Amino acid sequence: MKDTTEGYVTADGRQIGGVLMEMKNITLQFGGVKAITDISFDIREGEIRAIIGPNGAGKSSMLNVISGFYVPTVGEVWFHGKKRPQMKPYQVAQQGIARTFQNIALFKGMSTLDNIMTGRMTMMNTNLVTQAMWWGKAQREESEHREKVEKIIDFLEIQAIRKTPVGRLPYGLQKRVELGRALAAEPKLLLLDEPMAGMNVEEKEDMSRFILDVNDEFGTTIALIEHDMGVVMDLSDRVVVMDYGKKIGDGTPDEVRNNQEVIDAYLGVEHD
Amino acid sequence: MVSEATPSGDLCSIPALLARNARTYGNSPAYREKEFGIWQSWNWAQVAEETRAMALGFLALGLNRGDHVAVIGRNRPAHYWAMVAAQMCGAVPVPLYQDAVAEEMEYVLQHCGARFVVCGDQEQVDKVLEVQDSLPNVEQILYNDKRGMRKYDHSHLNWLDDVSAEGRAGHTRLDAELDARIAELTYDHTCVMLYTSGTTGKPKGVVLSNRNIIETAKNSSEFDNLRHTDEVLAYLPMAWVGDFIFSVGQASWTGFCVNCPESAETMMTDLREIGPTYYFAPPRIFETMLTSVMIRMEDASPFKKRLFDKYMAVARKVGPAILDGKNVTGGKFAYWLGNLFIFGPLKNTLGLSRVRVAYTAGEAIGPEIFEFYRSLGINLKQLYGQTEASVFITQQPDGQVRNDTVGVPSPGVEVRIGDNGEVYYRSSGTFVEYYNNPESTADTKDAEGWVATGDAGFFEEGTGHLRIIDRAKDVGKMADGSLFAPKYVENKLKFFPDILEAVVLGNGRDMCTAFINIDLTAVGNWAERNNIAYASYQELAGHPRVLDTIQAHVEEVNKSVAEDTMLSGCQIHRFLILHKELDPDDGEMTRTRKVRRRIIEEKFADLINALYDGSDSVYTETEVTYEDGRKGKIKATLSLRDAKVVDTKNKRMAAE
Numbered sequence: 001m002k003d004t005t006e007g008y009v010t011a012d013g014r015q016i017g018g019v020l021m022e023m024k025n026i027t028l029q030f031g032g033v034k035a036i037t038d039i040s041f042d043i044r045e046g047e048i049r050a051i052i053g054p055n056g057a058g059k060s061s062m063l064n065v066i067s068g069f070y071v072p073t074v075g076e077v078w079f080h081g082k083k084r085p086q087m088k089p090y091q092v093a094q095q096g097i098a099r100t101f102q103n104i105a106l107f108k109g110m111s112t113l114d115n116i117m118t119g120r121m122t123m124m125n126t127n128l129v130t131q132a133m134w135w136g137k138a139q140r141e142e143s144e145h146r147e148k149v150e151k152i153i154d155f156l157e158i159q160a161i162r163k164t165p166v167g168r169l170p171y172g173l174q175k176r177v178e179l180g181r182a183l184a185a186e187p188k189l190l191l192l193d194e195p196m197a198g199m200n201v202e203e204k205e206d207m208s209r210f211i212l213d214v215n216d217e218f219g220t221t222i223a224l225i226e227h228d229m230g231v232v233m234d235l236s237d238r239v240v241v242m243d244y245g246k247k248i249g250d251g252t253p254d255e256v257r258n259n260q261e262v263i264d265a266y267l268g269v270e271h272d
Numbered sequence: 273m274v275s276e277a278t279p280s281g282d283l284c285s286i287p288a289l290l291a292r293n294a295r296t297y298g299n300s301p302a303y304r305e306k307e308f309g310i311w312q313s314w315n316w317a318q319v320a321e322e323t324r325a326m327a328l329g330f331l332a333l334g335l336n337r338g339d340h341v342a343v344i345g346r347n348r349p350a351h352y353w354a355m356v357a358a359q360m361c362g363a364v365p366v367p368l369y370q371d372a373v374a375e376e377m378e379y380v381l382q383h384c385g386a387r388f389v390v391c392g393d394q395e396q397v398d399k400v401l402e403v404q405d406s407l408p409n410v411e412q413i414l415y416n417d418k419r420g421m422r423k424y425d426h427s428h429l430n431w432l433d434d435v436s437a438e439g440r441a442g443h444t445r446l447d448a449e450l451d452a453r454i455a456e457l458t459y460d461h462t463c464v465m466l467y468t469s470g471t472t473g474k475p476k477g478v479v480l481s482n483r484n485i486i487e488t489a490k491n492s493s494e495f496d497n498l499r500h501t502d503e504v505l506a507y508l509p510m511a512w513v514g515d516f517i518f519s520v521g522q523a524s525w526t527g528f529c530v531n532c533p534e535s536a537e538t539m540m541t542d543l544r545e546i547g548p549t550y551y552f553a554p555p556r557i558f559e560t561m562l563t564s565v566m567i568r569m570e571d572a573s574p575f576k577k578r579l580f581d582k583y584m585a586v587a588r589k590v591g592p593a594i595l596d597g598k599n600v601t602g603g604k605f606a607y608w609l610g611n612l613f614i615f616g617p618l619k620n621t622l623g624l625s626r627v628r629v630a631y632t633a634g635e636a637i638g639p640e641i642f643e644f645y646r647s648l649g650i651n652l653k654q655l656y657g658q659t660e661a662s663v664f665i666t667q668q669p670d671g672q673v674r675n676d677t678v679g680v681p682s683p684g685v686e687v688r689i690g691d692n693g694e695v696y697y698r699s700s701g702t703f704v705e706y707y708n709n710p711e712s713t714a715d716t717k718d719a720e721g722w723v724a725t726g727d728a729g730f731f732e733e734g735t736g737h738l739r740i741i742d743r744a745k746d747v748g749k750m751a752d753g754s755l756f757a758p759k760y761v762e763n764k765l766k767f768f769p770d771i772l773e774a775v776v777l778g779n780g781r782d783m784c785t786a787f788i789n790i791d792l793t794a795v796g797n798w799a800e801r802n803n804i805a806y807a808s809y810q811e812l813a814g815h816p817r818v819l820d821t822i823q824a825h826v827e828e829v830n831k832s833v834a835e836d837t838m839l840s841g842c843q844i845h846r847f848l849i850l851h852k853e854l855d856p857d858d859g860e861m862t863r864t865r866k867v868r869r870r871i872i873e874e875k876f877a878d879l880i881n882a883l884y885d886g887s888d889s890v891y892t893e894t895e896v897t898y899e900d901g902r903k904g905k906i907k908a909t910l911s912l913r914d915a916k917v918v919d920t921k922n923k924r925m926a927a928e
Contacts, residue, residue: 012423013423113309146309147308150308150309150310151308153308153309154307154308155419157535159309159534159535159537159538160535160537160538160541162309213419213420216420216422216423217419217420217422
């Protein structure tokens, strides 16, 4: 396990920076149910960090803690070297954290373009009235944002569905649009909740390429939850393994793969 | 020998034409590309500047006279500029098919010995790098789209924009050299080298000179009166000769604007936004467009559907005649109304409302499809050409457009029919040679410059239009000496939706017969509507009412074949419906679904005998291969039918 504060160099030669976010002894309790028990790990600048684990291990809860949607019962979240206070979702977004959802959460009746535009909401400064009149500053502002959105459309190769209502798109493309909306917020940290769920092999390959490209082109730090082990092992730099709300492994894909506890959690243990 | 065409003024190369366009049409749009949701555009002056910068950059990288520069990518302005920039340096551009796999690319890159390879994006760069070990000639790889390229070893890899920037920076040093190289270019210099797709054997590099390209561009532009205000959409592969002629040759000659779509998937939207005035598409695209219109009309409300049907009937009746400028009695007002409410909006949706000239070529287009577009008032025409001719051999002049001919010889092209019916041509567009392949060159082009097309055809008496009937090697003679052209008749049969495949037999015999394959989807649909129960393909194929329907189709085809005096001998006297579909797994067809005549003749010899001995039915057993590789036998008793034929000999005598 590399724990120097300077960061490290990955197998494919990328320089990973210092700690971007640190989870310190997080425990999350819903009444009597402990979803997460005393988990600590960090996410470094520029890396792809995966959280894996069997069903009900607490992965999504963990992601919700990172995104600030849940407030941990015990423990602290440190972001950019500062302890993060309790925040509203829009404040989290303004801090540079964006996410996609396990069950796609797009505006089904709106076009791809408009959906991705909503990702830039937090960056729009003009008020409702000037926007409604669409004149002067509001018009200029929209053009600027549209330009950024078009770059994302180009990046994700979804030009052909720019004007198509999202509800009419196949599942794999909807996932891509959702990624586009998250990217539109120009996040420092991008959270992906099962980006490949329900996809066929080809769609998975496409999505993997986009995730790697996002990380490479924009230098975005990515934290993702995923069930497909092949994908996780290929994509991520470091992996946290959870089981029953506890952390049972943390390290590079190779380290995790050879960790006995992880193997037991996935393959089951023989009981005497 | 054809008289050697001489250049008009100093316009003897594409770079020279580019310079003229920058002077004459400086502010007119030359290239547009949709990027980031907006049509970005460059006028001729800007294009001249960009291309020159790129050429200077190529010089800085050490591009020599006579080098080959491969260009691999989709239709984008920078790729066209790279080709012209290569010409400026005295090098030869070689556009390649972007969807070729690495191994196919390897052969062509090796064969032309390209030193520079211009790639569209990472995907193409990866393919070249994959086969790099066997390409010692490749020195520089340039790419246009930067995405994903950051981590690559850039010692022999350059971003095209960096190359241009370097060219601009070094212009004082390189200007003189570049100007000298441009000035050296003559009509005899190679303009471009295009590889034929190579359906038979390895691809061959067709060398086309500046004379070939510019003379062809000039003649064909004058033929259709193309002007610098015209618009085309460049969406067909850059490696295809047609795209080079339209998007480089004719565009440079007339100065019209070339529009590049955003991506392959957005082609139809982009087509609509641009509304080209000059348009080319293979029959397949026109067919797809028509199908999508028809499907949407099926789902439309009954009122709209009725309106559409009513006015399409009007259009079919008078539309083509109005388009040809003929005098129409009655129906003119109805057509005008229809145009206002139906045809106009429909053409607009298809992106064809501004089309002045549209061409289709490559294969036979179904008569209904062709008529549909003509009746809407779209000037769709046919041309016949090949790479070796710089496209144009024959084309249809305005007002003389018909479905069954490919038109009259293009201006400057001589066409003659050989003794075996094969079509030969020579023109100023006739290719120089196959690169490094003198044997093939000699096989195709004779000393006087005549090129064999490999297609059989004839000139129609009276109109002087050429009609292509078949591949020359498939055309034979009937026992009485008349022409036997199976594909010609088979195509006519296949235009019926009920008929999937047909094999016409009769070479060297006294009459023609046919095997028919029914289309299970179409006939099955018909059976369902008419309460005909069937349990298998074989049972449906043998149903008497299906036989009746097919017989009606065959007799209709006979009537239309009989109208051709040359081919009236090809009428089908007897036919049968095969008990199984012809299948590539059984070797009866190629993987691209072309009929293998010889194998079919051997395999079904008993059926052929039955067709010629006059029996009413025949029992047969056929071996089939299942998808998992097991073999089995199908047994069937097939009934044979006689079809009515039109007796042309008697008719002609009666006329005399």
